[in-house]
Amino acid sequence: MAEPVLVLEALSKSFGALKVTDGVSLAVAPGELHALIGPNGAGKTTLVHQISGMLTPDAGTIRFRGQDVTAFNAEKRARHGLARTFQITSTIASLSALENVALGVQAKAGHPLSFFRNAASDERLNRPARAALDAVGLSERAHVPAGSLSHGEKRALEIAMALALEPAAILLDEPLAGVGKEEGERLIGLLKSLKGRYAMLLVEHDMEAVFALADTVSVLVYGRVIASGDPAAVRADPAVREAYLGEEG
Amino acid sequence: MSATPATAEVTSVAPPRERSRVVLPALLFLLLALVPLAVSFGMPAGWLALLTRALIFAIAALSLDLILGVGGLVSFGHAAFLGIGAYVTGIMITEGKSEALVILPAILVTCALFGAITGAVCLRTRGVAFIMITLAFGQMIYFLAQALSAYGGDDGLTLYEKSTLLGFNPFANRTSFYYTVLIALGGAYLLVRGLVASRFGRVLRAARENPTRVSVTGFDVTRVRLIAYVISGMLAGLSGFFLANHTEFVSPAFMSWQRSGELIFMAVLGGVGSLHGAIIGAVAYLIAEDALSHLTEHWRAIFGPLIILFVLFTRGGIVGMLRKLGSRHG
Ligand SMILES: Nc1ncnc2c1ncn2[C@@H]1O[C@H](COP(=O)(O)OP(=O)(O)O)[C@@H](O)[C@H]1O
Numbered sequence A: 001m002a003e004p005v006l007v008l009e010a011l012s013k014s015f016g017a018l019k020v021t022d023g024v025s026l027a028v029a030p031g032e033l034h035a036l037i038g039p040n041g042a043g044k045t046t047l048v049h050q051i052s053g054m055l056t057p058d059a060g061t062i063r064f065r066g067q068d069v070t071a072f073n074a075e076k077r078a079r080h081g082l083a084r085t086f087q088i089t090s091t092i093a094s095l096s097a098l099e100n101v102a103l104g105v106q107a108k109a110g111h112p113l114s115f116f117r118n119a120a121s122d123e124r125l126n127r128p129a130r131a132a133l134d135a136v137g138l139s140e141r142a143h144v145p146a147g148s149l150s151h152g153e154k155r156a157l158e159i160a161m162a163l164a165l166e167p168a169a170i171l172l173d174e175p176l177a178g179v180g181k182e183e184g185e186r187l188i189g190l191l192k193s194l195k196g197r198y199a200m201l202l203v204e205h206d207m208e209a210v211f212a213l214a215d216t217v218s219v220l221v222y223g224r225v226i227a228s229g230d231p232a233a234v235r236a237d238p239a240v241r242e243a244y245l246g247e248e249g
Numbered sequence B: 001m002s003a004t005p006a007t008a009e010v011t012s013v014a015p016p017r018e019r020s021r022v023v024l025p026a027l028l029f030l031l032l033a034l035v036p037l038a039v040s041f042g043m044p045a046g047w048l049a050l051l052t053r054a055l056i057f058a059i060a061a062l063s064l065d066l067i068l069g070v071g072g073l074v075s076f077g078h079a080a081f082l083g084i085g086a087y088v089t090g091i092m093i094t095e096g097k098s099e100a101l102v103i104l105p106a107i108l109v110t111c112a113l114f115g116a117i118t119g120a121v122c123l124r125t126r127g128v129a130f131i132m133i134t135l136a137f138g139q140m141i142y143f144l145a146q147a148l149s150a151y152g153g154d155d156g157l158t159l160y161e162k163s164t165l166l167g168f169n170p171f172a173n174r175t176s177f178y179y180t181v182l183i184a185l186g187g188a189y190l191l192v193r194g195l196v197a198s199r200f201g202r203v204l205r206a207a208r209e210n211p212t213r214v215s216v217t218g219f220d221v222t223r224v225r226l227i228a229y230v231i232s233g234m235l236a237g238l239s240g241f242f243l244a245n246h247t248e249f250v251s252p253a254f255m256s257w258q259r260s261g262e263l264i265f266m267a268v269l270g271g272v273g274s275l276h277g278a279i280i281g282a283v284a285y286l287i288a289e290d291a292l293s294h295l296t297e298h299w300r301a302i303f304g305p306l307i308i309l310f311v312l313f314t315r316g317g318i319v320g321m322l323r324k325l326g327s328r329h330g
């Protein structure tokens, strides 16, 4: 089996007395879609924040592409090929969809901060940006300001922004949150189309989506991974059924 | 406003907002270029001096708009750069170095250094703390100038000579002074506009709205802001050069926090973030100040509330108002 892209080793994080991440270890292999499920408040978002560098863990290490990145800040991790989306949509509202994606292309480009050329008409940025928009089905909406897109379109845009970084791994924090059934199905289709091409850590509430997409499922409860393995085994795990799936009825 | 040729075709090529970004600045600079002509046709000559002063402040307000309007950083110490530019000019002329091509590099280097050092500290903070720290650095420079006893200290420094440019005397004559400042303003405007449209500018704009997103995209937000802060300070230093030559006098008051506040007022009055708005705001501010100060001694007490009301009710300043008018008729 290939060397994992992303490895968490005994990660821990507390907010005051509340232990939100409690000795979490997991690994994501290249091309693997690893789903992370767990009830509200289990600490999933906090874990994604630590992996992306927005929060510093109290203990443990994060290895990415064979390198210890625990001490790297968010922008350095992004430059190393770690992309993410947010549970609460995070785009640049006044910039067009194309410009939002071009921002990511620019981060990867040779002169990310060049002062002289007009960026909006720079085909070296726009061509890859259009390709990413195309991949998520937003080519028709390229010139619409991100703030005016529908909620589902914004979620797709965030995925395109992640793809623009040509990442080695993508962290997806509840990409289906707040999305209607139809748009949800389109997004699941999109994630399916990306499957195998990127290592993905997918935090998701929608069980149907998780069991349809995931190669591996880990279950987080009170900051602790209580089960991890292939979807069928996890679904059958009595501890999981009691702690989590049971509550869904 | 029947002059606007609002055919559907034009609209489909460039949305009204894009159009106003070309038409309005072009109109503005054309009007400004015609001012000396108007004076020779009977406009009171005092206007030329007033508008020269307005254009000098327009350079400073424009430079502030780069960090305030585009970058979202409310600096309350921007007059420090203007003051540094003026003082470097005053001191160098006093020391017998009046050539602009010697003074200007000295100003740019000093302002860049001051900007890099203070910016690196200020940009560690956000929001109100940022405002307070920029204010503190501004006051620091103010007191430093007061302590410069060799160059007038508290009383300021009178210049008995003006700068030369390549041996010529562009500041000796009112009209050529005006055009020199107008050309500098035009150059500064194009430069800042180009910056805002560049890759760098896109990151700066994006970071104003959503710094978290920009940093997880792989950009060092603080570094981008620092670069903007330094460039903005250098441009404000340029306006200080003209101001010293125009008033033939420099004093610590040039860099007081009130002056920094006035620069913010100018940018906000014109419409923040549009760049040409800062120019319009500076001109409007100086004309209004001149008119009101002729009316009453207590003009500041009227002027302040007036500006606040205007900004509250127009949202987007003068440029925002013009844009609304334009889109209603377009
Ligand atoms: N910055 C914070 N300070 C204090 N508590 C927090 C903070 N962020 C999250 N929490 C708490 O940590 C727990 C886990 O939150 P979160 O990671 O958002 O869970 P999930 O994404 O699984 O729903 C919750 O109880 C939440 O209230």
Ligand SMILES: [Mg+2]
Residues within 6 Å of the ligand: A044, A045, A046, A087
């Ligand atoms: Mg969450």
